[in-house]
Amino acid sequence: MxxxxxxxxxxxxxxxxxxxxxxxxxxxxxxxxxxxxxxxxxxxxxxxxxxxxxxxxxxxxxxxxxxxxxxxxxxxxxxxxxxxxxxxxxxxxxxxxxxxxxxxxxxNDQPRLNLYARVIAYGSMTALLLGFAGSLAVYQQERNAPGATIRTFGDAVWWACSTLTTVGYGDVTPVTAGGRTIAAFLMFLGLALLGAVTGSFSSWLIQTFTREDEKDQFRPPGGRPGA
The missing domain is CATH 1.20.58 (Methane Monooxygenase Hydroxylase; Chain G, domain 1)
Structure with missing residues (x-):
């Protein structure tokens, strides 16, 4: 073998x-x-x-x-x-x-989901997992640090959401070296995920509208194709 x-x-x-x-x-x-x-x-x-x-x-x-x-x-x-x-x-x-x-x-012989659905589903699941894991990790690093603004797990979840979505309000930010390392990692992955999901969704829309345009080209005026 x-x-x-x-x-x-x-x-x-x-x-x-x-x-x-x-x-x-x-x-x-x-x-x-x-x-x-x-x-x-x-x-x-x-x-x-x-x-x-x-x-x-x-x-x-x-x-x-x-x-x-x-x-x-x-x-x-x-x-x-x-x-x-x-x-x-x-x-x-x-x-x-x-x-x-x-x-x-x-x-199985056939995928249960098409390519675009798989990319979007995996991207969404990844975002949720990264948000939860990042919140836990940064909360552990920051909760007892002097001058920290992330004092509760709720603060950590809010920070992770704003970081992954690349909004970055700045109302809560990590102050420790470990917290900032996690933040840099989440920023990079947030950009990658946003690009992957947005690109897949846009590609799906273009493909759908292209098929509709092709159907319209072969549709006789005032009737269905082949009428």
Missing amino acids: DADNRLIEWENRSEAPLFVASLAFLGAYAVHVLWTSLPSWAHALLLAVIAFTWALFVADYLVRWRISGARFGAGYVRRHLLDTIATLLPLLRPLRVVRLYEVVQRR
Whole structure:
């Protein structure tokens, strides 16, 4: 069995369990950040879940590298950039849902959604995930910082929404180095997502109107085509 077939077989077996693990990571991290009043043993359990699921993601990355047979280096990282980012920043691991969709789609002959619907749906889901993950991360960094304007999770959600939509009101801004790093990351991804979703929607509109124009060209005056 060649490397490509072995990789497909590994994905078929691992993507669904790893996606569940990514949701467990996100949930455990959210509870750990938001419910600070929990007893210490509960936080220790949450941290253990976070560490265990992260270890699964690292193991999956290494297995994929071994199956590929490629030398590990900058070239491999570049070719598998999304996998690398999702391993280093496991809060973004659910973004790999597109891989899960591919695994499910291999068992079906036709896609359930057309290309434009898939891009818009994935872009919308990504924006929601990034907003939630970014809010959690920046809230954890900022809530106890001197001079911080992001004091509550609500402040963090408002800041993430204005950042992802590239509005940037400036009423709440991160003051810590970690918070500003997260902000720069969200700004970049917000621009990319906005461009992808807007471009796909515009392309869909153009295609729809083009089909309507073509129908009008072949429609006899005062009647239906072929009348």
